[in-house]
Amino acid sequence: DAGVTQSPTHLIKTRGQQVTLRCSPKSGHDTVSWYQQALGQGPQFIFQYYEEEERQRGNFPDRFSGHQFPNYSSELNVNALLLGDSALYLCASSLQGSSYEQYFGPGTRLTVT
Amino acid sequence: QKEVEQDPGPLSVPEGAIVSLNCTYSNSAFQYFMWYRQYSRKGPELLMYTYSSGNKEDGRFTAQVDKSSKYISLFIRDSQPSDSATYLCALYYGNNRLAFGKGNQVVVIP
Structure with missing residues (x-):
């Protein structure tokens, strides 16, 4: 049973640059959520995608955008990177209607210098 | 007031001890209650979830x-060194997102 996969594992970017993170959901899942986890903190919800549309959004600026593809995989894009965007970015997948049961990928660690 | 409060203070216990972790929350609309385990530099792993008041083993x-x-x-009974991790509580009330606590770091000493 293929779990949630994310790429890349980690990357380093410079302030002002743009970054794209990728996620493939667990087999059979159709909904993808993205979270940001700063060091020593719990994950913070960014947004959720279902049927290729953003269904819910957390308290993040529109520098954060996403996309979901017909095969349910998803991308998270962050523009105009700030030092404060340095964090672990987590993708979680679930079944529509069961968003309480979310399964997480290993995350992408982003460092902004 | 934060939605979910979890005392992040590290907890060290000897192997075989019972580990006790807790969270409090402010929104009575929360319906589902989850616990995740997160090893260092890994993603959270869903341990279990409950819907109603009471116990689930x-x-x-x-x-x-x-x-x-609230x-x-x-x-965690009979704790093992492999239980050393950060434990996160997460709550859900139907708005498609999980609300997490800060996490509790647990160290089980052999």
């Missing part, structure tokens, strides 16, 4: 929910 793990007090707990 899964092997050495017991989740307890008291909706009247208080949830996780107990």
